[in-house]
Amino acid sequence: MNLPLSPAVTAPAAGSPDAEALIHNLADSLSLAEQVQLLTGADVWSTHTLPSIGLSRIVLSDGPAGVRGEDFDERHDSVSLPSSSALSASWSAELAHRYGQVLGQEARRKGVHAVLGPTINLHRSPLGGRHFECMSEDPRLTATMAAGYVAGVQSMGVGATPKHYLANESETDRFTVDSVVAERPLRELYLAAFEDAITESRAWLVMSSYNSINGTTASENDLLETPLSTEWGFDGVVVSDWTGVRSVEAANAHQDLEMPGPVGHWSAKLLAAVESGQVSREAIVEKVVRILRLAARVGSLDGVSPAVAELPAALDSAAVAREVAIRGAVLIRNSAGLLPLDASALTSVALSGHNADEARTQGGGSATVMPKQNISPLMGLREALPATTSLSYTRGAKVAEGLQQFARTALHNPVSNVPGARVTFLDASGTEIFAEDRLASSLIWFGVGIPEGTAAITISTDWTAEQAGVHHLGLGTVGQARLSFNGTEVFNGELLDTTNVLGAALFDPPSTVHQIETTAGETVRIEAHYTLPPEQFIPLTAILLGEEAVVTDPQAEIDDAVAAASSADVAIVVVGTNSSIESEGFDRSNLDLPGHQNELVRAVAAANPRTIVVVNSGSPVLMPWLEDVGAVLLGWFGGQEFGRAIADILLGVAEPGGRLPTSWPAALADVPVLSTTPVEGKLEYAEGIHVGYRAWLQQQAAGGPAPAVPFGFGLGYTSFEFSAPHAPQQVQAGNDVIVHVPVRNTGSRAGREVVQVYLERPDSTVERPVRWLAGFAGTHLAPAGTESVEVRIPARAFEHYDGGWQVERGAFRILVGKHVEDDFQVLAIDVR
């Protein structure tokens, strides 16, 4: 379904005074019951229609690294972009803008009017479960990237939804935790990260978070009023996180839209609350106005032409996905110029690591989308290496835990005689109501797709074993189910959800696994029968058929990888995390690579000094072998084109462009801000303004450990020299400052550098971070090319919050460098 462009009539444009007048009139013209109805979703993903005023649906969809659409259905595929951590590692607002445009384009293709992203909570602790989905530990970098993303989405006439407002930096007890944050860090860090997306890119929505902030749940919190609506002038819709409205009280706050619907805490209860005077009618009308304004902007309100009348030229989504994966990949070690490899001189490459084959291209949870195909590093290298180079693959160490859905190519639908699986929906008497052919063996229905009257669902597929041996096959779901292999029942019982976390059971359900021995190429008929529970508060059903990798001798797997590596020109090990570690709904308990991956890297590196490690994780992991391998490339969750991007980088077709958006520690015990575990329901942000590199610098100043790799760090394939920067020696408080930095590419390849400018305030009378990022700018230069790069330091960078934004007049230091711990060039500036 494609969204309509503006009609050719001369309707007032969204945002014009005439459109505003019309919207106010329409809101006033509705009965109270109609007004209240509009404030709760019509279903899981969309709002109510009101044909009498020409209002059609507003469809919202996750976000943030792809647009899923209204169903979790692999037949309706979505472009999967690299995780936000990868995007922000590019330090490029222009790239964030294009990333947003791809999302906007995807949204239009899928009939979606608002993308539920970007996620711009900060990387406060590396244990945060949704770290991969957030951008950075620094508010300046986050704000810049988020503003680019929002502007990009909205340039396509689709709303963007910065989330989760506010102080939702971790997942433990996420529905109830009270984040206790003092005013200054709230303003200087957590709110600052959101600010540009609202004040500059004018986001059309904001999502309030599940947690409380200083004692009040987000959907009822005054922060929705100030600074969001008052100081920042937000005129869009505050949508709740799914089930995040807890009472009618939220209607007295600036919470506008309750999702999902149709039954929530508002509806009839809110109607009664207005009638009894507990909630004012003005508050209701104001929310209706905001919802109609959003509808007008996205083209869901007749009589108003949408905010974007002319769309930018179509983008090649896969090309953008690949570019972001390349430009976000961070090269943190490249000893003796091992990279880039010269493909024409390579005779053999030994690739190992579970994630090289089953790459993790996106994080888990609501961010999940279903791309047509994910390119793994194995596939990418196979495609890219010349035919004369032999490429071997050994798993080396298992990473994925539990059941993994079957490869689509291994499935055959026995009823329709096509690839995939046959799914039937049965009524209470066992009669088939509906049937469909599916392509995948991980099936999720969230509010959409299960016909009315369904009492049970069956799945049937013929799975072909690629290899001979004992296979561990099974079924994952929550509830009453049966499973059979070749007509023999192997399970009949109930699988219980132990997590009790909305969504977690969807992506990592409890399972039952059974052994079956096959020859290579043998087919097994797998049939599952699932009984729907009589009632579901949230209409969520997930059924997974798959195989579990069971390794009885981990050393033998490592030995295989070592044997291949020792005789190869170069060894590449792809290590990473799995869905049990980085996902929504829970935090991590440590930063270790799962399984025997560290042993694998050490053994391969000992066998071949030309060992390259590619890290496939959305957030920091510990790399105890960092100094012992030839090269290390952090590839994040690289999206659907991950493998091609990795091949491009390793073979020198492209340069890795990333700079770390977050400090990576050497040991868990070193991390200055770590715990995400609330105490008596409260998570104290006790570190105040010292988060991320600010905390590391504070710790180092006191003689404590430094991170393994500092914020801002990243290598390319060429070298750059900065000559003496210049900036005014004094500035009037309240003004921006431009720093000019002459940059020269001193290497033999074209490449990109990011000029980073930090501030320090020696002898301050105010508590300060040791230093803080004030601005940055990128430049791309040919060999011997030069440019005077302009970096803008916004006036705000000189300010601190104390009841309002304040300037401590006097001498600041401007530091110009390539990362937060560089050997800086220093300028002095007097703020008057």
Ligand code: BGC
């Ligand atoms: C997540 C949001 C998401 C929403 C809808 C929630 O559980 O926290 O980020 O947008 O679900 O899927």
